[in-house]
Protein backbone atom coordinates (compact mmCIF):
# COMPACT_ATOMS: atom_id res chain seq x y z
CA UNK A 1 0.00 0.00 0.00
CA UNK A 2 1.26 3.50 -0.80
CA UNK A 3 2.46 5.43 2.28
CA UNK A 4 0.55 8.56 3.10
CA UNK A 5 3.24 11.22 3.26
CA UNK A 6 1.34 13.55 5.58
CA UNK A 7 2.48 15.67 8.52
CA UNK A 8 1.90 12.80 11.00
CA UNK A 9 4.07 10.45 8.99
CA UNK A 10 6.97 12.91 9.08
CA UNK A 11 6.43 14.01 12.66
CA UNK A 12 6.51 10.36 13.80
CA UNK A 13 9.82 9.87 12.05
CA UNK A 14 11.32 12.71 14.10
CA UNK A 15 9.76 11.30 17.29
CA UNK A 16 11.30 7.90 16.50
CA UNK A 17 14.66 9.49 15.58
CA UNK A 18 14.29 7.79 12.18
CA UNK A 19 15.89 10.56 10.12
CA UNK A 20 18.49 8.99 7.81
CA UNK A 21 18.32 12.03 5.49
CA UNK A 22 19.83 14.25 8.17
CA UNK A 23 23.49 14.79 7.28
CA UNK A 24 24.22 16.27 10.70
CA UNK A 25 25.33 19.68 9.50
CA UNK A 26 25.07 22.12 6.65
CA UNK A 27 25.70 20.70 3.16
CA UNK A 28 29.06 21.99 1.87
CA UNK A 29 27.54 23.25 -1.40
CA UNK A 30 24.99 25.34 0.51
CA UNK A 31 27.63 26.67 2.90
CA UNK A 32 29.79 27.75 -0.06
CA UNK A 33 26.81 29.51 -1.63
CA UNK A 34 25.78 31.26 1.61
CA UNK A 35 29.37 32.35 2.29
CA UNK A 36 29.44 34.53 -0.82
CA UNK A 37 26.20 36.35 0.04
CA UNK A 38 26.68 39.80 1.50
CA UNK A 39 23.09 41.05 1.96
CA UNK A 40 22.13 39.96 5.45
CA UNK A 41 18.51 41.05 5.04
CA UNK A 42 17.65 38.70 2.16
CA UNK A 43 14.31 37.01 2.81
CA UNK A 44 15.31 33.34 2.83
CA UNK A 45 12.85 30.43 2.92
CA UNK A 46 13.93 26.88 3.75
CA UNK A 47 10.95 24.62 3.01
CA UNK A 48 10.89 21.08 4.45
CA UNK A 49 13.62 22.41 6.71
CA UNK A 50 13.69 19.49 9.14
CA UNK A 51 16.50 19.88 11.64
CA UNK A 52 17.39 23.11 9.86
CA UNK A 53 21.20 22.97 9.85
CA UNK A 54 21.15 25.60 7.08
CA UNK A 55 19.01 27.94 9.18
CA UNK A 56 21.26 27.50 12.20
CA UNK A 57 24.28 28.40 10.05
CA UNK A 58 22.59 31.40 8.42
CA UNK A 59 21.39 32.65 11.80
CA UNK A 60 24.92 32.33 13.21
CA UNK A 61 26.24 34.29 10.21
CA UNK A 62 23.89 37.18 10.99
CA UNK A 63 21.22 36.65 8.33
CA UNK A 64 18.11 38.30 9.75
CA UNK A 65 15.24 37.12 7.57
CA UNK A 66 15.56 33.35 7.60
CA UNK A 67 12.26 31.42 7.62
CA UNK A 68 12.03 27.68 8.21
CA UNK A 69 8.97 25.81 7.04
CA UNK A 70 8.01 22.28 8.04
CA UNK A 71 4.67 20.74 8.85
CA UNK A 72 6.28 18.37 11.40
CA UNK A 73 6.68 20.48 14.54
CA UNK A 74 9.12 17.96 16.09
CA UNK A 75 11.56 18.77 13.31
CA UNK A 76 12.36 22.10 14.91
CA UNK A 77 13.61 20.77 18.27
CA UNK A 78 17.26 21.10 17.26
CA UNK A 79 16.88 24.61 15.85
CA UNK A 80 15.09 25.74 19.01
CA UNK A 81 17.93 24.35 21.11
CA UNK A 82 20.82 25.53 18.92
CA UNK A 83 19.44 29.01 18.25
CA UNK A 84 17.13 29.96 21.14
CA UNK A 85 16.91 33.52 19.82
CA UNK A 86 15.70 32.42 16.37
CA UNK A 87 12.53 34.54 15.98
CA UNK A 88 9.33 32.63 16.78
CA UNK A 89 7.51 34.20 13.84
CA UNK A 90 10.16 32.73 11.48
CA UNK A 91 8.97 29.19 12.29
CA UNK A 92 6.33 28.30 9.71
CA UNK A 93 4.62 25.09 10.82
CA UNK A 94 2.35 24.51 7.83
CA UNK A 95 1.93 22.78 4.49
CA UNK A 96 4.35 24.23 1.95
CA UNK A 97 1.66 24.16 -0.71
CA UNK A 98 -0.54 26.47 1.41
CA UNK A 99 2.14 29.08 2.11
CA UNK A 100 1.66 32.68 0.97
CA UNK A 101 4.60 35.07 0.95
CA UNK A 102 7.50 36.52 -0.96
CA UNK A 103 11.15 35.51 -0.67
CA UNK A 104 14.43 36.49 -2.32
CA UNK A 105 15.96 33.07 -1.89
CA UNK A 106 14.44 29.61 -1.50
CA UNK A 107 16.77 26.82 -0.41
CA UNK A 108 16.31 23.21 -1.55
CA UNK A 109 17.82 20.43 0.56
CA UNK A 110 16.05 17.04 0.48
CA UNK A 111 12.56 18.53 0.45
CA UNK A 112 11.74 18.00 -3.23
CA UNK A 113 12.79 14.33 -2.93
CA UNK A 114 10.47 13.88 0.06
CA UNK A 115 7.23 14.90 -1.62
CA UNK A 116 5.10 12.59 -3.74
CA UNK A 117 6.52 12.80 -7.30
CA UNK A 118 2.96 13.51 -8.52
CA UNK A 119 3.30 16.89 -6.75
CA UNK A 120 6.51 17.99 -8.45
CA UNK A 121 4.73 20.31 -10.86
CA UNK A 122 2.88 21.86 -7.91
CA UNK A 123 6.23 22.36 -6.14
CA UNK A 124 7.63 24.18 -9.18
CA UNK A 125 4.50 26.36 -9.45
CA UNK A 126 4.57 27.19 -5.74
CA UNK A 127 8.26 28.10 -5.78
CA UNK A 128 7.64 30.39 -8.77
CA UNK A 129 4.75 32.07 -6.88
CA UNK A 130 6.79 32.54 -3.70
CA UNK A 131 9.84 34.10 -5.34
CA UNK A 132 10.02 37.89 -5.34
CA UNK A 133 11.07 39.56 -8.62
CA UNK A 134 14.77 38.76 -9.10
CA UNK A 135 14.57 35.95 -6.55
CA UNK A 136 15.86 32.44 -7.05
CA UNK A 137 15.81 28.92 -5.72
CA UNK A 138 19.17 27.27 -5.18
CA UNK A 139 20.04 23.90 -3.78
CA UNK A 140 20.60 20.22 -4.28
CA UNK A 141 18.59 17.47 -5.97
CA UNK A 142 19.41 13.79 -6.25
CA UNK A 143 20.83 12.93 -9.68
CA UNK A 144 19.42 9.43 -10.08
CA UNK A 145 16.27 7.48 -9.32
CA UNK A 146 16.55 5.21 -6.25
CA UNK A 147 16.14 1.42 -6.66
CA UNK A 148 13.53 1.25 -3.86
CA UNK A 149 10.17 2.85 -3.12
CA UNK A 150 10.54 6.35 -1.70
CA UNK A 151 10.79 8.61 0.03
CA UNK A 152 13.36 9.66 -1.00
CA UNK A 153 12.31 9.88 -4.63
CA UNK A 154 15.16 10.60 -7.04
CA UNK A 155 15.16 11.60 -10.68
CA UNK A 156 17.31 12.80 -13.53
CA UNK A 157 18.43 16.19 -14.82
CA UNK A 158 16.22 15.72 -17.90
CA UNK A 159 13.14 14.96 -15.76
CA UNK A 160 13.77 17.98 -13.57
CA UNK A 161 14.19 20.27 -16.60
CA UNK A 162 10.83 19.09 -17.93
CA UNK A 163 9.20 19.89 -14.57
CA UNK A 164 10.81 23.31 -14.05
CA UNK A 165 10.94 24.80 -17.54
CA UNK A 166 7.21 25.69 -17.70
CA UNK A 167 7.60 27.89 -14.60
CA UNK A 168 11.09 29.45 -14.84
CA UNK A 169 13.02 31.14 -17.63
CA UNK A 170 16.28 30.32 -15.85
CA UNK A 171 16.74 26.60 -15.17
CA UNK A 172 20.37 25.75 -14.47
CA UNK A 173 21.16 22.22 -13.34
CA UNK A 174 24.68 20.84 -13.12
CA UNK A 175 26.55 18.13 -11.28
CA UNK A 176 27.36 19.27 -7.76
CA UNK A 177 31.07 19.64 -7.18
CA UNK A 178 30.66 19.84 -3.41
CA UNK A 179 28.82 16.81 -2.10
CA UNK A 180 29.33 14.87 1.10
CA UNK A 181 30.98 11.48 0.49
CA UNK A 182 27.83 9.28 0.58
CA UNK A 183 26.11 11.56 -1.95
CA UNK A 184 29.14 12.21 -4.20
CA UNK A 185 28.17 11.74 -7.86
CA UNK A 186 24.47 11.62 -6.97
CA UNK A 187 23.72 15.30 -6.46
CA UNK A 188 22.83 18.11 -8.81
CA UNK A 189 23.21 21.80 -8.07
CA UNK A 190 20.08 23.63 -9.19
CA UNK A 191 19.28 27.31 -9.76
CA UNK A 192 15.79 28.43 -10.76
CA UNK A 193 14.58 31.92 -11.43
CA UNK A 194 13.24 34.33 -13.99
CA UNK A 195 15.61 36.07 -16.41
Ligand SMILES: C[S@@+](CC[C@H](N)C(=O)[O-])C[C@H]1O[C@@H](n2cnc3c(N)ncnc32)[C@H](O)[C@@H]1O
Pocket residue numbers: 007010011021022023047048049050051052069070071072075094095096097109110111114115
Ligand atom coordinates in the same frame (compact mmCIF):
# COMPACT_ATOMS: atom_id res chain seq x y z
C1 LIG B 1 13.55 14.23 4.03
S1 LIG B 1 13.11 15.46 5.19
C2 LIG B 1 14.39 16.67 4.92
C3 LIG B 1 14.60 17.61 6.06
C4 LIG B 1 15.79 18.57 5.91
N1 LIG B 1 15.65 19.38 4.71
C5 LIG B 1 17.09 17.82 5.89
O1 LIG B 1 17.76 17.77 4.85
O2 LIG B 1 17.47 17.26 6.94
C6 LIG B 1 11.70 16.21 4.41
C7 LIG B 1 11.00 17.21 5.28
O3 LIG B 1 9.96 17.83 4.54
C8 LIG B 1 8.82 17.98 5.37
N2 LIG B 1 7.64 18.04 4.48
C9 LIG B 1 7.25 17.11 3.57
N3 LIG B 1 6.16 17.55 2.90
C10 LIG B 1 5.85 18.77 3.41
C11 LIG B 1 4.85 19.72 3.12
N4 LIG B 1 3.94 19.51 2.15
N5 LIG B 1 4.82 20.87 3.82
C12 LIG B 1 5.74 21.11 4.79
N6 LIG B 1 6.74 20.24 5.11
C13 LIG B 1 6.79 19.09 4.42
C14 LIG B 1 8.85 16.78 6.29
O4 LIG B 1 8.13 17.01 7.47
C15 LIG B 1 10.36 16.61 6.52
O5 LIG B 1 10.78 17.32 7.66
